[in-house]
Amino acid sequence: MRVVSGIQPTGGLHLGNLLGAILRWVRMQDECECLFFLADLHAITIDVEPAQLRANVREMAAALIASGIDPAKSTLFAQSQVPAHAELAWLLQCVARVGWLNRMTQFKDKSGKNREGVSVGLYTYPVLQAADVLLYQATHVPVGEDQKQHIELIRDIAVKFNNDYDSDIMVPPEPFIGGGVAARVMSLRDGSMKMSKSDPSEQSRIHLTDSDDAIAQKIRKAKTDPEPLPEDPALLASRPEARNLVGIMAAVTGESEAAVLQRFAGQGFGAFKPALTEALVALLGPLRKRLEELRRDEAAIDSFLAQGAQRATALAAPFVDEAYRAMGLRH
Ligand code: TYM
Numbered sequence: 201m202r203v204v205s206g207i208q209p210t211g212g213l214h215l216g217n218l219l220g221a222i223l224r225w226v227r228m229q230d231e232c233e234c235l236f237f238l239a240d241l242h243a244i245t246i247d248v249e250p251a252q253l254r255a256n257v258r259e260m261a262a263a264l265i266a267s268g269i270d271p272a273k274s275t276l277f278a279q280s281q282v283p284a285h286a287e288l289a290w291l292l293q294c295v296a297r298v299g300w301l302n303r304m305t306q307f308k309d310k311s312g313k314n315r316e317g318v319s320v321g322l323y324t325y326p327v328l329q330a331a332d333v334l335l336y337q338a339t340h341v342p343v344g345e346d347q348k349q350h351i352e353l354i355r356d357i358a359v360k361f362n363n364d365y366d367s368d369i370m371v372p373p374e375p376f377i378g379g380g381v382a383a384r385v386m387s388l389r390d391g392s393m394k395m396s397k398s399d400p401s402e403q404s405r406i407h408l409t410d411s412d413d414a415i416a417q418k419i420r421k422a423k424t425d426p427e428p429l430p431e432d433p434a435l436l437a438s439r440p441e442a443r444n445l446v447g448i449m450a451a452v453t454g455e456s457e458a459a460v461l462q463r464f465a466g467q468g469f470g471a472f473k474p475a476l477t478e479a480l481v482a483l484l485g486p487l488r489k490r491l492e493e494l495r496r497d498e499a500a501i502d503s504f505l506a507q508g509a510q511r512a513t514a515l516a517a518p519f520v521d522e523a524y525r526a527m528g529l530r531h
Pocket of ligand 1: 204205207209218219221328342343345383384386394395
């Protein structure tokens, strides 16, 4: 079992990233061979200042380490430091079909009405993501539900490559999506939208860097409904905001949603919200403190990333060579 996953170094970690991906990566480190990376090549598909990007990569690396990614156990690196990602992405662009990319809902969402004005990279973004995963013959890709369509595309690209070039080097990976609300943590302001760094409202999400007071304030203001909490989780189906908060509590404490509801059945959000704040502060407070310490040592972060890039390159370079050769190149 080989695990590969990435995160874009933009906007800092939020609770959706943590519950949907990062804290699950942390749990996998002891059982599997893991490679985790900062998708800085993906970050340049939209406009970003070079100095800002450089700072974001360090900040996100520190945030991952603070959250429990251990560079001694996992290979942690920045995508741009391993040239094989960009190389394989080109080869795979010649395998993937335009029709497949046209179906990608994330491109439609991100490009909006400006379809002609966005970068070509934003359009071929999922092909680079395919390279990220196929390079390492990853079997499992732990992600949130929003990445499911991209992982399915990776499988299609892998199968077509193997068929077209009479090869077996591409391993179609499995998406590995968490259960319950963790798969898709919703905005605190609107239970029909996912928690996202691109939401203009700061109130919609909780950041790893939020102070205890900021967490308390965001939870106090989180949208809810006036009904008391039920005992049966099925009764939350038509109450998206309530379901989200109960699901967050379950994901944070490690309880089932039924167990959370057993504790709060019959009570309103006046009782539930302070308990949720307490659980979030207990989870995030120590991670935030570690992040503050790690930030002070940029050289250490850079050195972790350099070591990670070296390990990843040792795996990726021979593989990309095989891909070239399968296609009749580099003979
Ligand atoms: P990114 O940077 O948007 O998000 C990183 C991870 O966090 C998950 N996530 C969520 N999970 C649950 N609820 C939410 N509200 C939520 N918001 C974000 C994402 O699903 C993701 O797992 N394209 C990817 C980065 C990437 C990648 C890859 C991932 C590049 N190459 C190869 C896996 C494999 C992205 O933009 O994730």
